[in-house]
Amino acid sequence: MSRERLFIYLVREDRMESLGAQGLPLGIMPDLSSDPPHFVDLSSGDLLVLVTDGLWEWENVEGEQFGARRLEQIIRETRNRPPQEAIQALYKGVLEFSGGTKQQDDLTIVIIRRT
Numbered sequence: 001m002s003r004e005r006l007f008i009y010l011v012r013e014d015r016m017e018s019l020g021a022q023g024l025p026l027g028i029m030p031d032l033s034s035d036p037p038h039f040v041d042l043s044s045g046d047l048l049v050l051v052t053d054g055l056w057e058w059e060n061v062e063g064e065q066f067g068a069r070r071l072e073q074i075i076r077e078t079r080n081r082p083p084q085e086a087i088q089a090l091y092k093g094v095l096e097f098s099g100g101t102k103q104q105d106d107l108t109i110v111i112i113r114r115t
Helices: 067-077 083-098
Strands: 004-010 015-019 047-052 109-113
Touching (some): 004 067, 047 067, 047 083, 083 109
Antiparallel strands (some): 004 047
16 A cells, blocks of 8 residues: 655745654555544645655665655756656656666656746
């Protein structure tokens, strides 16, 4: 089962925040009631970055994980580019970092920019 993590990149503050999962995965049980929603105030240009753990846990040949720090670096570098270009940069970054190690988990990346 994937663990999603929501990253919020605050452009004006040049800062990344992280919110962990707040409940069980959607649809896992038909009668499941979830925790109350968490509201986030976004300014123009701020990014929501939702990635599954297959991205930040992908290991290189030395067994080191890609990690949230590298994810944040790529988001910071691509913050003014269209979200699809940031997604491509993240994917390229993790492939280069991995050095050819096999993907062990699913990869899902969703980036939303507040306009």
